Amino acid sequence: MKLYGYWRSLAAFRVRIALNLKGQPFDVISTDLIKGDQFDPEYLKLNPQGVVPTLITDDGVALNQSMAILEYLDEVYPEPSLLPADPLARARVRALCMIAVADIHPLVVPRIRKYITQDMGHSEDELNAWIGNWTKKGLEAIEAHLSAHAGTYSEGDAISLGDLCVIPQVGAAALFKVPLDPYPTAKRIFDTCMENPAFFDARPQAQPDFPEDMK
């Protein structure tokens, strides 16, 4: 398979973890969101929204939207399963995913940053206040969920889609200089997951397009 992504895209990070866990090799095609590679006409044929990730299946089909891709990979490559069997537990996992995928991440993506600084005329400091506010609010919601339902991982003692969505968000908090002390369960699960090569190798810092000057 081929994955159009970018080192710092949290959505691409989720998909990289899933592909690693499923043991599916993939080629990364770096799509530089700062340079605007996502608006290249050839890329827009694969992803009309102009966002990453896009997964190209072995049959050449382009799949969009990380959460849809995660569910697809779990259906087509069922081992190891990334959703519990019990419908209530599956609902809990997906609810946790949605806190990250819908309620935090879309607020801090490049198109939003650009609108806030360029269209609304805000400073970098004001943009960072926006990012910090929603990152903290999201981590509070994640921690509340985890403190009720987590075991070794975010839902009991098996890795689930919940971890694939939470871990990139926790990693991003560090990047945004949001202290993790108020979120001890999230921090513990992050540390546990980072001992697993499927997560460790998927992190932004391990990507071939991670900038030299940030190493």
Place this chain on the structure above:
Amino acid sequence: MKLYGYWRSLAAFRVRIALNLKGQPFDVISTDLIKGDQFDPEYLKLNPQGVVPTLITDDGVALNQSMAILEYLDEVYPEPSLLPADPLARARVRALCMIAVADIHPLVVPRIRKYITQDMGHSEDELNAWIGNWTKKGLEAIEAHLSAHAGTYSEGDAISLGDLCVIPQVGAAALFKVPLDPYPTAKRIFDTCMENPAFFDARPQAQPDFPEDMK
């Protein structure tokens, strides 16, 4: 079942459609997002994030996050199925859902409006420009998806979760005074769905807490 929702919540709208399609009766508990009912300590026990909807199952379990609730209802009440059988088609449906659920809706919810006006000091006109911008961008993405994959409904000729997520968003565009002419496929499917009582009865205007002075 019991559904904590609010007449104008697009996320609650999605769940109402699903319950109607599945033939599952439910009691609505109006949660006034303007008055702040979602932050009532009793409600926060059911939904620590302080958002709607929350679905209380017949066994008294509280489920959060509309997309997780939709998937749960489709698993537990399989008829009529709201996801196609083919994994690629399922991925398309879920990708369409995510455009609405993750990429448009979270940008226009009450907590964001409040931050933009109160914390960032923007006028109502500037807030409306924000809402209009993301609503249009989202509808463009939805229309691009639909023009490639829609039949009678958003994925072929059967109602799917894609319709449950798109229809409330199209209805909201009218509320936000965004003209629908540039999105003819979305408009056509909206009109088709509104002929179905499961959708029609779930619309904001049909809810018991819809304000008298807006009728």
